[in-house]
Amino acid sequence: MTTDTAMTDRARQALRALVGRTDADFREGQLEAVQALVERRERVLVVQRTGWGKSAVYFVATAMRRAEGAGPTVIVSPLLALMRDQIEAASRAGIHAVSMNSANAEEWGRVREDLAADRVDVLLVSPERLNNPRFREEQLPELAARCGLLVVDEAHCISDWGHDFRPDYRRIRTLLAGLPADTPVLATTATANERVVHDVVEQLSVGADGSARSVTTIRGPLARASLRLGVLTLETPERRIAWLAAYLGSLPGSGIVYALTVSAAEDLAATLQRAGHEVRAYTGRTDPADRLELERALRDNEVKALVATSALGMGFDKPDLGFVVHLGAPSSPVAYYQQVGRAGRATERADVLLLPGVEDRNIWAYFASASMPRQEQADAVLTALAGAPKPMSTAALETQVDVRRTRLELLLKVLDVEGAVQRVSGGWTGTGEPWTYDAERYDRVAEAREREQQLMLDYLATADCRMAFLQSTLDDATAAPCGRCDNCTEPWFPTEIPREAVDLALGQISRVGVDLDARAQWPTGMDRLGVPVKGRIPAGEGLTTGRVLARLSDLGWGQRIRSLLAEDQPVPDQVVTGVVQVLAEWDWVTRPVAVVGMPSRTHPQLVTSLAERISELGRLPLLGSLDLVHGGPTGEAGGNSAFRLAGVWDRFAVGPELAQALATTRGPVLLVDDLVDSRWTMTVAGRALRLAGADEVLPFALAQAG
The missing domain is CATH 3.40.50.300 (P-loop containing nucleotide triphosphate hydrolases)
Incomplete structure (x- = not known):
């Protein structure tokens, strides 16, 4: 032998x-x-x-x-x-x-x-x-x-x-x-x-x-004979959701429904549950122990589907997974193939359907920008570490560098891999090794991502075989027509959507009102930024839990408000109707007795008219608005909590007329704004009102970013 x-x-x-x-x-x-x-x-x-x-x-x-x-x-x-x-x-x-x-x-x-x-x-x-x-x-x-x-x-x-x-x-x-x-x-x-x-x-x-x-x-060849690919373009979010509500039960076996954001996955799961489908949400916010249980439930076919973000992908193994549906397109064919490749490993047939949305490109742009290190931020991190007498924790770095926590952690990893910083016991330290921002490389990465996004759009539009298209984008030399996809044959999926399914979806995405949690703690190390606060926010200075009409990432109202914020204009009647519904359903302990507007540099007409309409419809006195004090530090949108707080600290003042009105007002005040992101603007403005004599401040805004 x-x-x-x-x-x-x-x-x-x-x-x-x-x-x-x-x-x-x-x-x-x-x-x-x-x-x-x-x-x-x-x-x-x-x-x-x-x-x-x-x-x-x-x-x-x-x-x-x-x-x-x-x-x-x-x-x-x-x-x-x-x-x-x-x-x-x-x-x-x-x-x-x-x-x-x-x-x-x-x-x-x-x-x-x-x-x-x-x-x-x-x-x-x-x-x-x-x-x-x-x-x-x-x-x-x-x-x-x-x-x-x-x-x-x-x-x-x-x-x-x-x-x-x-x-x-x-x-x-x-x-x-x-x-x-x-x-x-x-x-x-x-x-x-x-x-x-x-x-x-x-x-x-x-x-x-x-x-x-x-x-x-x-x-080896990447095609899988069991996969039957298709794309169904529907013009509105409610029709895409309605399709799933109507036809999820007819898809083979059990599977995965992917959404691009956490809020979309959670909202979609809730809608499908109301339609009678046994589904659960699975996202980056899902507790690790719950993830294990949800994965087991899908493997054992105890649920029809998990409605998931990309948190459910690599590592999940169910050979008989019967279908994968996407509500919104991933940003590249590579990402799409990785997710749909979970289906049909041990079955003769698995259905794969993509329901793209007009909001997909905005979501792609957000995630792309969040993952790319920026030179000025890298330089600031290296400068801070070079001047530190001992290793710095990530939290300590946040008071020296205006970078949000998740982006800062990614940036530190990149700098670590490239030898400029090192993780040690107690935090991070600079190595002193020469380091140069590789702008050429990151430009190449950005260009590659743009090309891959265009390829994803080409996949949606192609009249040729979809499997062959995916194989070609993955440089698979064996690419050939599959004979099964909606382009090789006729569409294998229904395109007519029952009216009752549309009504169900429309009712769900028309739901309004999202809790706006009040900040409870000041960021650490604020004294380094000249802001004299620390620890918990005192009871006499904090906000009460508030409300927003919707999140910008919501499939229904979120997209309408995103369009509304594109320019400054008086609040439309349709939006006022939604606002009234939120206020009517608000389970406050004590009803607000007055309205105060936020000063707005970007949407003064919108915020002023919103406060006026709430005052008029709720029969509440409009006490006026806070004054905007110019000057002082400003944090960039998307920066970290410490810099965002420093950027708005002492930027709002209670003028004499508003102070006089507050002095004679007993009860909660409704503080009205257009958009909430970090919540520090509302927190600082509300603190000013509390210190001026407001018994309680209830924050309300049209939308919350994210």
Whole structure:
């Protein structure tokens, strides 16, 4: 028996043990990848559709490497859900897999002991764990030295071009440079075009001595015969929601309905529940324990669908998922393919329908701007850290740099990966290493995203095969007409929408009134910005919970108010009707006795007329408006809490006439504005009213950003 034959037989035996079937055999490309890893110790990139069996490659390779006496396989995996699935799959194959993540800190001691005793076959870690100071210093060097196989799962996340870019994935380059020369490396993904493949290969090729290692790329066809694609363009949000309300039950099996924002997912889930469908919302706001239960319910077909944001994606495995519907288009075909690829892995048919909306482009623009580091913000972070006598926490940095928390955390990760800052015990510190903002690279990323957005619009408009279009955008050379999509045949989905479904949807998106929670605590470190407050907001200075007509991201009223805010104009009667409904349904303890308007630089007609109409219809005296005091610091829209507060501190004054009116007014005052974002404007204005004698301040605005 030749070496190749013996190796193939051992690999096949390992595969059969993994899947529990004596007749199991490799799919095309799987054995090739295993041989490259085990026999030749190569670095391999596998780009294959979801369900092809990428995990089988690294589990078979693990079993064979461990039989040879090699150390544990280290799998860098992006999601806890994905880790859980991988651990369960490994256990079924007799492979002892463990993880070190934020959710099992109490188990780390035992995991370290098992690693030291060589009782672990597979260790799963998140990319963020690679930069945990303790893990980086105590575990990583030994793991790199002993690692029998390194696996980078969902490797498209390495790439700036990828649809789910995570800066910590670029840290893998440093890990690769520390591996012994003969350590095999496997990177896997189901979603990568040639640009992403090139970027991933560039990261994988880093050798210990700085030399470039060759990378073997194994690509397969991305089409899945079970998927039946379609696009249905409907002109209004209520008609898109009505379609789902009417026809969700006729879709095969159970599935996922994707929405672009958290509020859209929650609102849609509520509407579908009222229509009698067994659905639940699954978003970034969903508690981790609840996520597990919701995933189980979908796997066990206890719900018809989860109405989800992109929080449900990589890592969720349900081979018989029957459909994926999108209410709103993702920003690129790569992102879209990644999500629809969850369906139809083990079924003859799975339906995939996209219901695009006119608001999609605004949402794309928001998320794109939130993820790109800006030079002036990076420079401000480096300056602050350079002047700090000790490591600074993220909260402390917020008082020195006007960047919102989520953007600041992303920026710190980018600077960390690029060697300009370092996460240490106690926070962040500058490294002193030279760093230059790579404007050219970020321009390329922005241009690539714009091209991908246009490709998504082209997908919506194409009259050619939709599956072939997606394959082509992913640079799949096997792209060919599928014969199943709505362009290859006739539309397979109904287009007539029952009137009662439209009425139900219209009633839901016409619902008005969203709670506006009052700020309870001042941001930390405000004294550094010249604002003399700290701790909890005193009871005599705070607001009471208020209301807004809608959120700007809401599918119904949100879009109407967004259009209204495009220019300054008197409040329309239709909006006044919605305002009256909110006020009528407000469950306040004590009804307001007067109205005060906010001073507005952008919409003076709108705010003034709104306050006047509320005063007139509610038969409440209009006491006037606060005065706007010019000068002082200003924070940018979208900045962090500390700077937003500093930007409006002492900007509002209670004039003599308003002060006199407040002195004789006993009871709550309704404070009226157009748009609420950070809530600090209302908080500071309300504080001024309270200090001037207002018994209680109830904030009300047309909309809340977000």
